[in-house]
Structures are given as structure tokens and as C-alpha cells.
Amino acid sequence: MIGYQFMGKAHSHAYRDLPFFFDPKIKPILKVVSGRNEEAVKEAAEKMGWESYETDWRKVIERDDIDVIDIVTPNHTHAEIAIAAAEAGKHIITEKPLALTIEEAEQMYEAVKKHKVKHMICHNYRYVPAVQFTKKLIEEGRLGRIYHFRANYLQDFIMDPEFPLVWRLKKEVSGSGALGDIGAHSIDLARFLVGEFKELVGTTETFIKQRPIGEMAGGLKGKTGGKELGEVTVDDAVAFIARFESGALGTFEASRFAGGNRNKNRFEINGEKGSVRWDMENMNNLEVYFDDDEPGLQGFRLINCTEEYHPYAGNYWPAGHIIGYEHTFIHLIHEFLNGIAEDYQPTPNFEDGVKNQKVLQAIEKSSETRQWVEL
Amino acid sequence: MIGYQFMGKAHSHAYRDLPFFFDPKIKPILKVVSGRNEEAVKEAAEKMGWESYETDWRKVIERDDIDVIDIVTPNHTHAEIAIAAAEAGKHIITEKPLALTIEEAEQMYEAVKKHKVKHMICHNYRYVPAVQFTKKLIEEGRLGRIYHFRANYLQDFIMDPEFPLVWRLKKEVSGSGALGDIGAHSIDLARFLVGEFKELVGTTETFIKQRPIGEMAGGLKGKTGGKELGEVTVDDAVAFIARFESGALGTFEASRFAGGNRNKNRFEINGEKGSVRWDMENMNNLEVYFDDDEPGLQGFRLINCTEEYHPYAGNYWPAGHIIGYEHTFIHLIHEFLNGIAEDYQPTPNFEDGVKNQKVLQAIEKSSETRQWVEL
Amino acid sequence: MIGYQFMGKAHSHAYRDLPFFFDPKIKPILKVVSGRNEEAVKEAAEKMGWESYETDWRKVIERDDIDVIDIVTPNHTHAEIAIAAAEAGKHIITEKPLALTIEEAEQMYEAVKKHKVKHMICHNYRYVPAVQFTKKLIEEGRLGRIYHFRANYLQDFIMDPEFPLVWRLKKEVSGSGALGDIGAHSIDLARFLVGEFKELVGTTETFIKQRPIGEMAGGLKGKTGGKELGEVTVDDAVAFIARFESGALGTFEASRFAGGNRNKNRFEINGEKGSVRWDMENMNNLEVYFDDDEPGLQGFRLINCTEEYHPYAGNYWPAGHIIGYEHTFIHLIHEFLNGIAEDYQPTPNFEDGVKNQKVLQAIEKSSETRQWVEL
Amino acid sequence: MIGYQFMGKAHSHAYRDLPFFFDPKIKPILKVVSGRNEEAVKEAAEKMGWESYETDWRKVIERDDIDVIDIVTPNHTHAEIAIAAAEAGKHIITEKPLALTIEEAEQMYEAVKKHKVKHMICHNYRYVPAVQFTKKLIEEGRLGRIYHFRANYLQDFIMDPEFPLVWRLKKEVSGSGALGDIGAHSIDLARFLVGEFKELVGTTETFIKQRPIGEMAGGLKGKTGGKELGEVTVDDAVAFIARFESGALGTFEASRFAGGNRNKNRFEINGEKGSVRWDMENMNNLEVYFDDDEPGLQGFRLINCTEEYHPYAGNYWPAGHIIGYEHTFIHLIHEFLNGIAEDYQPTPNFEDGVKNQKVLQAIEKSSETRQWVEL
DSSP states (O other): OBOOSHHHHHHHHHHHHHHHHSOOSSOOOOOEEEOSOHHHHHHHHHHHTOSEEESOHHHHHHOTTOOEEEEOSOGGGHHHHHHHHHHTTOEEEEOSSSOSSHHHHHHHHHHHHHTTOOEEEOOGGGGSHHHHHHHHHHHTTSSOSEEEEEEEEEOOTTOSTTSOOOGGGOHHHHSOSHIIIIIHHHHHHHHHHHOOEEEEEEEEEOSOOEEEOOOOSSTTOSOOOOSOEEEOOSOSEEEEEEEETTSOEEEEEEESOOTTOSSEEEEEEEESSEEEEEEGGGTTEEEEEETTSOTTSOOEEEEEOOSTTSTTGGGSSSTTOOOOTTHHHHHHHHHHHHHHHHTOOOSSOHHHHHHHHHHHHHHHHHHHHTBOEEO | OBOOSHHHHHHHHHHHHHHHHSOOSSOOOOOEEEOSOHHHHHHHHHHHTOSEEESOHHHHHHOTTOOEEEEOSOGGGHHHHHHHHHHTTOEEEEOSSSOSSHHHHHHHHHHHHHTTOOEEEOOGGGGSHHHHHHHHHHHTTTTOSEEEEEEEEEOOTTOSTTSOOOGGGOHHHHSOSHIIIIIHHHHHHHHHHHOOEEEEEEEEEOSOOEEEOOOOSSTTOSOOOOSOEEEOOSOSEEEEEEEETTSOEEEEEEESOOTTOSSEEEEEEEESSEEEEEEGGGTTEEEEEETTSOTTSOOEEEEEOOSTTSTTGGGSSSTTOOOOTTHHHHHHHHHHHHHHHHTOOOSSOHHHHHHHHHHHHHHHHHHHHTBOEEO | OBOOSHHHHHHHHHHHHHHHHSOOSSOOOOOEEEOSOHHHHHHHHHHHTOSEEESOHHHHHHOTTOOEEEEOSOGGGHHHHHHHHHHTTOEEEEOSSSOSSHHHHHHHHHHHHHTTOOEEEOOGGGGSHHHHHHHHHHHTTTTOSEEEEEEEEEOOTTOSTTSOOOGGGOHHHHSOSHIIIIIHHHHHHHHHHHOOEEEEEEEEEOSOOEEEOOOOSSTTOSOOOOSOEEEOOSOSEEEEEEEETTSOEEEEEEESOOTTOSSEEEEEEEESSEEEEEEGGGTTEEEEEETTSOTTSOOEEEEEOOSTTSTTGGGSSSTTOOOOTHHHHHHHHHHHHHHHHHTOOOSSOHHHHHHHHHHHHHHHHHHHHTBOEEO | OBOOSHHHHHHHHHHHHHHHHSOOSSOOOOOEEEOSSHHHHHHHHHHHTOSEEESOHHHHHHOTTOOEEEEOSOGGGHHHHHHHHHHTTOEEEEOSSSOSSHHHHHHHHHHHHHTTOOEEEOOGGGGSHHHHHHHHHHHTTSSOSEEEEEEEEEOOTTOSTTSOOOGGGOHHHHSOSHIIIIIHHHHHHHHHHHOOEEEEEEEEEOSOOEEEOOOOSSTTOSOOOOSOEEEOOSOSEEEEEEEETTSOEEEEEEESOOTTOSSEEEEEEEESSEEEEEEGGGTTEEEEEETTSOTTSOOEEEEEOOSTTSTTGGGSSSTTOOOOTTHHHHHHHHHHHHHHHHTOOOSSOHHHHHHHHHHHHHHHHHHHHTBOEEO
């Protein structure tokens, strides 16, 4: 694994926990974690159960005892690492977004295809049981033709003007702001559930344009910026409207300025025969409406997706005992290892990463040109 | 009152009920209701408590014992009636939208200004206690600078392809579909709470393009269309993104194809210091978040706006005893009569109607030109 | 109508509003309202639309032009007035509880039976559309055998120790506290939906035993008590467990010391085939669960009981437009007038009042004797 | 660890996961798991990561390399194993209930005291962050004097009359039904949050008195009972009312016949200054009401207890990323190991188990004698 911070923690945990709840055909062994700061990576390796650590990711890729490379580094480093890993014949799982630009993303996708390695991108929200169950309902035609997909991803962690200019707020490191960080998740959910985008129009906004220069001690908490101000070069919020190839109409909004919403990743789908509502903050719940329910008894059903009938849920606890955020990674990695073991290419993968990136770029272009952009 | 159907019922009830709960300085007397179908209007007059009826609205306007004209006829007739009423020196309250075109709307506004009559337009949702209370919080600065206004108005009553081609689905009568019928309410709420629109981009969609020709017996229920199909000339749904003059970002969606949503008129506001969420289906509730609440104890408060502290609520029942849809009209008409009695011009009025119409037209234009439109 | 305060307002409004929304076979005429304070009753008569007023209720009963007596006076006066009214051949509707004691209640019931007048008691919550719809589901066997009835009625308006010793807190006037005032409503809902009580055990509690002597200016608001303290002679809260004749198990709690609950009147029913949940604070909503819903898609449906399929709802507004507290009285009085017109005895009536009283008395006895009490 | 089924899985996982998220002073090593069925326990050992297995629990206790014994066997075996483990000087953690009878429970408690070993009982719901946070609010006096504690624990997994007569339905193995299985959790939460019980009155009910003899293949799912019927010797549901030593009034209900409630473990607390509501099905959420919030802005706050301010939550993910059922065991075991490392006796422990048992027994006694029972 290359990198070891927030996402490194989530991935490491998933590798450890997977064999406990599931029977993966390949059992992951946590060989080596890599990071530039020796002290920190050493501590992380011990804490998270990795057998060894490296300070140069190239050494990890060179090792013969490594079959899988997991990339959880900042966004601007994904491409170089992934391409090198593909060339070394390693299967690759990477955090999203795939890269900072489409060119990079396509090179990455070419590399994995050329070297015939399996690849995934961590759009983990696809792997919430309630979301997988929604996919199943749609595929079975239970919602009929889809008319509307309506998604928000709302956070509030940078609303304080004193929050420092962390890497996530610098375009050269992160690529974009709310758009790529959280909006990309909504785009992936839309593509997963409703299909490909046809065209879109949107706009981005940066509400606080300058912030104290400085990083934070741990994760996203605290404020350690100094008095000097630097330019925020990414968006604080983005809104866009889209048409899907299927004819469905999509409305999207992602913001880090929506007070009271710590991690409100939600969507609603309205179809010809039924509707669905979902919200990550209560991720086990799914609200489902069927138009053919008996008149007078029609209403959204609040389904706690913790039963054996709900994808993945049967491997945990009895009905009504919920799971959490970390379990999404277990499911995604389960699928990844299955793909390696059974030689099929799971999703979401680098192709999805490229397509997602194209949507992100289309939004940026639309925001600049103030025009609809075709995909 | 000119007209006597759904909205006529709501208005008539409000005139009757107002003096019971409030002490209006002018007590309304239900003199005369007008409609073209004599039998129907006679029955309506009796049922709703009007002293007399007319089959020609011009006769109503000519009557000396009439001070106020209330227009609840189909949209395409508003302008002619209102202008005639203004010329006759009558105070006017009209259903929304003000007119089918901006030109008509402006003529109406000119007429009421010229003849110095009071005028209102029935954007009744402003008059929900929870909405009025939201306005108060914003005016007091409790939410700080507003970043986001997010509104949906979702219905599902025409999803059945067999639903006939009623007047609401004909552009020449209704002006537009979801846009003017329900989107206009969201626009009014936005203007009331966040201020004027600066620019917007949006799109409309008609999912079912042909429907059986025919009207319905009573209100919106039943399907009496025949086998012949006619063209639906209005939108089934609309989505648009807007910037407000204040810099806030707005996202809007109105649809009649959102299954399970009978009348889901809702908005969310995210400001610098706090957020608000509201939903007409539980209209007495308001969710309010304050960023300066103690850490660890921050969360949306679910406030049942039925207390004396909430506008209008103190005139009804003890706290916790809710009111309903019809009460919004009582409050709006209360304000109207107050305006007449104390000689001030209440809101929302014809000026608001004109501005609303301009936003509606901008959306239509944006939908056609696929461009942002400035207001 | 004898009395004119909170309940007088609710009843008066219902008489006025009924013919607007419904077609009662008898149209009520608001002849005369009675109260001891001439100035106040005169003002109330004008405000609420009564043709005349009296300061002696006996005079009302003597009048020949009066067919119906509506009693909304404090609890200890119900019996005398009702019996006199029955003797005068008037139909009677009274606020609950029927009386302070079972003896009185039974005398009242005897009187109305002897004089063959129609009679009702205002357990208005039966007449919420969602509650009526629940009754229908049960009668149709949709929930199967009922296992559990679980009801709370929670308020918080007297939690402040400075709240004065109003008549509701004096046993000699009100009969009991939370028990008779709000617990009686839960008992009525239980009897309506699940049937008769077989046995129960319970306890009452008075958390604040002394309060400032004094009344309040208007309704339940404000604190005008002096420095002198008096004894609270009623319960602040009551809890009891019951078995119904059907074998269902009931749990009940009523309290005026449940902070944050302004008027939380709620119940849950669990049956062999399904469950129901309801809460007066969002009274239009009903949550319904069916055990024969498809596996994986089982969950409580949130039904907005505002459709033509829901009792009474079709007479108001289109689906999704809610009604409020006051409408429960309209429905109850509609039923009362229907009963008079068609010569049948509607429910809930004095017989229900007697049975309710017997349950109340059983709870008080159980609380004193610390024993189960059979009914 | 003795036993390896549902609870064995939860405990095993917690030992594995604890060092990943926390820094326990003692790092657990999963030495040996014991079970009577060799094939099954061998498979469980491999699956759950135990180094070895035994088919005789006595051998586990004899081993010198074992410091901690974790008992997750059926209820009737707890006492013998725990006493033997205590005599062998092992620290002990056991599933609830402590034993089938108070005599056994007290012997267990005597044994651990005599042999000076640390001991805990798995009332894991205490260790939900939202529940720990509630405790903190109460201890800080934020709710003031507690008036009401209102708890339900509702399930529905045995409602089908074809559900077989599993060990949980036999008194000699399980001790009681809903009472000891789930009601015991509510009792523990009550003791944790409100303090000791003073007296209670209650009743139990068995709705389905005979069931097909047979066990189930895996966990709680499926129906493998035969045609022969056997007697259900435990309660399906229990309801009781209690007074706490503090003067608070408690109402409790536990049932396995509450359709639609898979695992609805919820409570509400009403205090002098505030109220709290919690529900295990959305266990990260806590609703908190403060009476000293500004008038008009009073309402239950919906707090997502996933922030660093909420006990344990800071060790997982950023705010808004929820955790699940299994994490409660991590926290409880964290506390257990801390107790061993720092030589203090954590709670809930065998003393709590004895007290819980006394409440359970009091309820059974009250149910039989139909009297209040003092504790």
C-alpha cells in the first residue's frame, strides 16, 4: 500500500477484516506500506498491521512478493505510481479520483489494459448494501424507466475562514475541490445506477477565496494556519444539471459549505414505477416507494438493509444490527480479490475512473464556458 | 371572487375563517362569486357561503358594493380581469402566476400602480409559520451570509400516461407546466428568503409528450380522457441553477414525475452561521442548525412551529397542535386586508409577480438557448 | 354551547367550518353561547360567531330554538349540565372526561338513554383520518390478531415549578391530572382500535407537589401565580400496563413532564400481520408495516393520509396538502349531526365516556392499592 | 473464548479490531476457542483467527498461557465456567445474562471477588458512543433531575408460528425469553443512565404457546422444526413499570412480537432541564432537547455522534461517517483490557450482572404474584 493516512487506514482495515466476515478466494497478506516520512510510516505500519514499510514507493513495486498495489496517496501522484505498478504486473486499486487530468487517467487505463492487470478505483459508496440493493431493484425493472436522479453531497468542514489552506484546497495537488472530492462520488453513483451522462451544464463557486497558509496536524481537525493568506484554487461548491443517455434528468450539488451536514451523501431516484431515497448518514436505511402498492397504502418504505436479502449484509449480524462506513471498503476489496481469483475485471475500475474524470472535466469546462457540454 | 374551483375553495375558506382566529381591521364579507357555468357557480356560492353569484365577471367588477376582487381563474385570464378590476378601483388578489407573459404581467402591475389599489399574488407558502420564522431568522442574521438555497417541488399526479390532457398541460392556458405551477412557488420562496436572482441556467423536460384528449370531472382526480391523443405543450419537469445577487448559489427542481411525492415542496438553506430545512408535507416542522451550538451538541433542531413565538401560530391552538395547508391562505389574506386597512402595500404583490415571471421566462429562455441568462 | 375557552373555540370553529367542507344533513346554526363572565362571553360570542350569549346555562337549556347542547365547561360541571340538557330533550355533545366520578358518568348515561337524545363525547383523536384509516385496516384484518398496543401522551407545559396551580391541577375541578386530561385520550384510542380493557396495573406520580396559587390570564401561557404555595392534588404523570379482552398487551404512559414534547400523542400497534405507528405531532402521517411484503422490501411505509382513500381527507385538498388539529372536531361533529339526522347513535358517546371513566378509576385504584384491577 | 456462535463472532472480531483503532495497554492475543463440536469449532477458530481450539472448556481454563476467559456459551453454562475460570485466576468477560438464577449469579460474583480477577458482563449497548454521551450529559447535570425513563426493546424474529422451539425458547437453557434476552439490555441501560431500581410491577406474556420441536441450521434464520409441537416455556413479551431510587418513573417493554422491528432497542429520558431519545437501529444518532434553548428555537437536536467530542468516535473516521453494531464490543473490551492493565474494575461487571438478575427476578415474581416487588 502506498500512502497511509485517512484512506490508508480505511483500506488497511478492510484487508484485515475481510477474511473474518467473508470467504475471499484470495486471502490478503499485508506485506508492506510505503510513505515518505519514515517515522510516521513505521508507526502506521505497526498500528495497522503491515509486515514492513518502505519510504520509497518504487521499492514496493519492485518487490516480488507483492501482487497488489493499493494507492492512497494525494491525487497528483496516482498516475505515476499506477503506471509503474502496472508495468511491474501488479494488480492495482487506487483511491479516487484516478488522476488530475483526463490525459493522465487515460494513460493509467491504457497501462492496466496493456499489462493485463486487474484494477479498481475506490468509489466505495457503490458498495453500501442499500446502494447495491438499489442497483438490483433498477436492474430488475422495479422502478421502470428512470426520470430523475437527484444527488447532493454536502459537508461543512472548511466553513471556518480560519481553516488552513490544506492540500485539498490546492488545485495542483487535489485537482479540484468539492467537485472531485465528493461530487465525484455522486457522479459514480449516478453512472452505477442510471448509466452514462449525455450532457451537462454547471457552475462552481469558491465562497472563501483566501485562507491561512499551513497544514493541519492530524486529519481534518484543528486549525494550524498562520497569519499569511494564500489563494484557494479549488471550488468550495459545485452544482450541475445533466441529461443521461437514457433520457433521465439529473441534478447534482456538492458543497463543503453546507452547515450541519458532516457527510451528507444522498440521492433520490424517481422512476416510472417507483422511487428510492438514500442518505449515507443513515446508510443502512433505504426508502423505497412503489407506485403499484395498493391505493391508500402507498408511501415510502423505510427498509433497514441489514437482512440476508440485502447484498453483503447477510455476512454480518442478524437483521437490525447495522454496519458502518468502513464496511464499504471490505465489500469493494472483496470484489477486487474475487476479480483477481476468478479472472474477471470488477467495477468500478480505471475505465470508470476515466469516465468519471470526463464528467468532472465537462463540469469544469461548463463552469468556465457557461455552456452545456456534451460527453 | 372570480373563479370557484380548487383555489376558489381555498380563498373562500380563508375569508370565512380569518375573523375567527384573527382580528382583521377589515372584516371580509363574501359578496359575490363569478363563473361561466351558472349551475356550478350557483352551487359553489351556496356551498362556500357567498351571498350571490354572477356568470359574467365584468358584472362583479361593476358592482359598487365590491371593494376587493379575488382572481382564481385559469392563468390566461388573470391579466384581463385584473386590469379591469384595477380600473374600477378594486383592490386585487390573484392566484399565481400573475399572467402568461411578462408583458401582460407588467401591464397588470402598471394598472394597479396607476389606480392606486392594493394588490397581492397568492404565493401562499410564504405564509406558513415555519417559513415566516425562517425569514425572521435570516433577517436577524442568525444564519449569517447565505451560501446555498436548495429547493425541490415534487409531485406525481400526472405520471400515469393515461392522465388526460387537462388545461394545466396546455401552454396556451397555463403558460407552462411544472415550471409555472410549482417551480414558481420555489422561486417565490427563494426571493422571499434569499433575495433577487442574478443569473440562471436550466432546462425543462417533457417525459410524456402525448396524452388522451379530455378533461377531468372533479379537480385532479380520475381519468376521463378518450382514445385520441393530443400534444403536451408544457414541461413535466424543470431543473435550474442560479446565482443570487447576494452571491448565494441556488439549485432548483420542479417535477410532476417524482413518484411518491404528492406535494413535496421543500427547501434547505445553508448560511455562514446556520442552516434551515423545511418540507411542506410536514409544514409545521422546521429544522434549524446553528454552528455556534456547543461542540458535540450540534445538530438540526426539529422545531414544531406551533408556539406563540412563531408567526401566526399563537392565534390558533396550544403548542404542538398543528395547522394545515388552508391556513396559509388565512395569513396571506390577513396581510392583504391589513394592507388595505392601514394603507400599505403588502407582499407578495404584483411586483413580485412580475419578478417571478421574469425568472420563469429566463428559465424558459435558458432552456431554449442552452445559455445562462442574466436577470 | 356552554363554555367558551380553548375547547369552546375548537368546537365553535368546527360548527362553522363543517358545512364548507362537507354536506351535513343538518346544518348547524350557532345560536347561543353561555358563560358566567358576561363581558368575556359576549366578546367570545362575537368573535366566534354565535348569535347570542347567556350568563346562565340553564337559560340556554330552556330555550326552544336550541336542539343541541355542547358542553365545554370545566370537568366538574359536565354532569349537572348534561343531565339537565337531556331532561330538556336536547342532543348533547360534551368535552371529556364525561364526569369526575363513575357515578356521575353513569347518571349522565342513564339520562341520555332515558330521554332518547343523541350524545357524544369529544375524544376527537379518533377522528384524525390516519386513525380512522388504522381502524379500517384493523377491521379488515390487515394487521391480524393484535399483540401490542403501546401509547404515550406526553406534554411539558407544567414543568416549570413556577407554573401556577391552575384548575387543571386541582382534583376537585379536573378529577385528575395527566391521567384524565391526556391519558383518557390514549384509553379512548385503545378502546376504539383494540377493544375493551380486561385488567390493568399502574401508578401515578406527582413530581412537583406544591405550586404558586393563581390562575393564568389566557389559556395555558404565562405564569401569574403569587408567592403563596398550594397543594397539587392531581397526578403529573401516569403509567400503566393493561391486558385487553382480546389478549393484546397494552402499555400506556401520560405525562406533563416530558420536556420537548408539546403534544406528543402517539401509539404503536403490533399485530400478527402488520404494525402501525402514529404521532399526533405529524398527525397526517401513518406508518404501516405489512409482514407479507416481499422479503428484503419490508419496512414501515410512511403514508401521508391526505388522499381520497383516507377517511374525511378527500373533502379537503389534493393529496399531500395536510390538515391540522381543528379538523378532528369537524369530523366528530359531522358524525354527531349525521347521527341526529339519520337517527343512529354515533361513537364515542356517553357509553364510551362511562367505560373510559371506569378505566381511569381502575388506574387510580390500582395506583392506590398497588394491585391489578379487573374491569 | 468458550463458545463461538453469534456472540463468539462479535467478541472475536472486537479482539482483532481493537488494536487497529485504539491503543490498548494490553494487546489481545487470540489463543484458543472452545466448543463441543470439533469440526465446527475448528472451522470457527480458523475463520475468526484463533490460534488453536479445544473441545473441552476445562482444558482452556487449565492452560497457563491464557489470562482472559470470554464466555459466549448458552446462558445455563455461564456459572460453572465462570467460577472455574475465577478459581484458575483468569479475568473473565461473559455474555449476559450472568446466570439463570440469582443464586448462581451471586456465586459467580463471589468467585471473582474472592480470586481478585477482573470481570465484565457484555451489556454492550452501554458502549455505543451516543449512549456514553448521554451518560456524560446526565452526569454533568445537563438534563437535571430525571423524571422519566422509557425503554422498548422490540424484535420480530419469532412471530412466525412455524419458527421452531430453539434453545432461546426453553426456560431451562435460556432462563427467560424476551425478558432476559433483550429486556435485560434495557434494564442495564436504565441502571447505567438513571441508577438503581427501587420497585416495579410487571407482566409477561407468551402469545404462541407451542412450537415445532427442532433447532435451526445457522443462527436465527430458517425454519427447520418438525411436525411435533413442544411447549414454549419462556415469555414472548414483557412489560413493566418501575420507580427508581432517584424518584424517576420508568416504563419498559420487551417483545419478540413487534412486527417490523428487527432490533428496535430504544429509550427516551425526560429530565428537568432536557430530554434525550435514542434508537439502536440508527445508533449513531442522538436526539437531545434542552429546555433552556431560546424560546421558539426549542426542539430535539439530531446529533450524529461521530465527532471527536463523542466517546470513542474520534478513533474511527471523520465526522459523519458512521460505525455499527460490532463497534460496541470493541469499546467494551477496550475498557476491560484497560481495567486489567491499570488494575481497576470496569463496568458493567458481575455486580451489575447480579443486580440486573435481581431486576429480572423481580419482574418474574411480580408477573406471578401480580404485585409490586421491592428491590
